[in-house]
Structures are given as C-alpha cells and as structure tokens.
Amino acid sequence: MSSTLFISDLHLDPARPGVTRALADFLQQHSDCESLYILGDLFEAWVGDDDDSSLAVQVRGLLRDFSAAGPALYIMRGNRDFLLGEAFCGTVGAQLLDDPTPIDLHGVPTLLMHGDSLCTADSDYQDFRTTVTDPVWQTRVLARSLDQRRGLAAELRAMSGEANSNKAADIMDVTRDEVEKVMRAHGVRQLIHGHTHRPTRHEEVSGVRWVLGDWDTQGWAIEAARNKVNLYNFVITL
Structure with a gap:
C-alpha cells in the first residue's frame, strides 16, 4: 500500500498502558x-537512549518489528523526548529527522515539524526550548545516572504543568506570522x-497546514496518498 502515515504526541507513559x-x-x-x-x-x-525501563524495552520491540516488516520509519524529537537520539533510532530501524524537515509528499512540497518552535508568543517556553536543545546542556544531562x-x-514535567496552567490558551498555539515565515523559507x-493538541486543517496564505492531535481517549493520524490527505481519529480504551 503506497500510503504515508503521520502521528505525533502519543506521550507514552507507564501510567497509560492503553495508549501503548x-x-x-x-x-x-x-x-x-x-x-x-x-x-x-x-x-x-525520554531520559536517554540507554533507558532500560519496561516501557522503553516494549516500544523498542514494537517499532523494530514494524520497520522489519518493510515500512520506512522516521522519528522526530519533540519537546518531551528531546533526548531521543541516533542510538534509539538505530535500534528500531528508524531515521532520526531534523526539525524542520522538508519532504516531497506524493508530489507536494511538504514541511514536517514538531510544532513547538512555531509557538513564538510563548517566550518563556522558547527560552526553555533553547536550553534543552543545546548540545552542551544535553551532554551534561546525559552524563548523569x-x-x-x-x-x-x-x-521538568511538574514545572511545565504549573507554567502552562497560568498561560492563556492562545499563547500556547502557533503564531501565524511564524507559520508563514517558515513555509516561505522552505518553499x-x-x-x-x-x-x-489542536487537530484540524488550516488554510494559510502559503498553503495548507495540518495539525495532528495527541493520543488519549482517542488517537489521531494523517494518511496521505496521491491526491488525498486525510486527518482522522480512532477510539483508545485506556
């Protein structure tokens, strides 16, 4: 089947085995x-590619079996799993993607991103992002047990939850100016x-913007084939 699938924001956690x-x-x-x-x-x-937790072992196995069956597998870091690296991807047969990454999606020039860098109105978060994506900072953290x-x-999760509870909802969404800037820059x-976590399809000045949803009581995915892109959801039993 010549379809290309996109998912994000599963937030896999031992406390939510239904999502796994x-x-x-x-x-x-x-x-x-x-x-x-x-x-x-x-x-x-994600605390590093040497994570030996039962969840890490389970997910490695699931992804390794999937890629071994034939599909190409690509993984991009997010704001929760920013320490995910080449070792993990090598183990599961995936290619680690830069953020952003341009691709040709069935003839349509398409840009892939996690999306957090588009939320430029949230200056506090952008400062945090600059810190945790810094290679020197990451090297120091990974040297710990x-x-x-x-x-x-x-x-960090506790700090994030507290900070977000005090922010207006629109601050945590993307800014349209940044979307246009990025789409134009990559053509x-x-x-x-x-x-x-706001799944929908947007018509922007530079083209179409698709937003994936997070996985909780329902999961979200985008399926793309020639001349058709479909954002859909499905029920998850937690």
Missing part, C-alpha cells in the same frame, strides 16, 4: 504502509505538525 496498546494495534494494522513519520513526543519523557535523569524529567505548500 493502541500504538501496538496501529502498527500492526498499518504494517503494509509505505512509511510512518512520528513527529515528536512519542514519549511523555539514569536515576538522576529520571528525577530531572519528573521535575512549501503544505505543513504537517503536532505539539498543540
């Missing part, structure tokens, strides 16, 4: 697709991203 089961079902159902792109936040938190990194991940007519 939904991923397993999704991968099995689409083992005949041409390619799958995971556009960030596959995990609620797994237990220390797990503690740091818990602290694309289509943008696909996640992060905001």
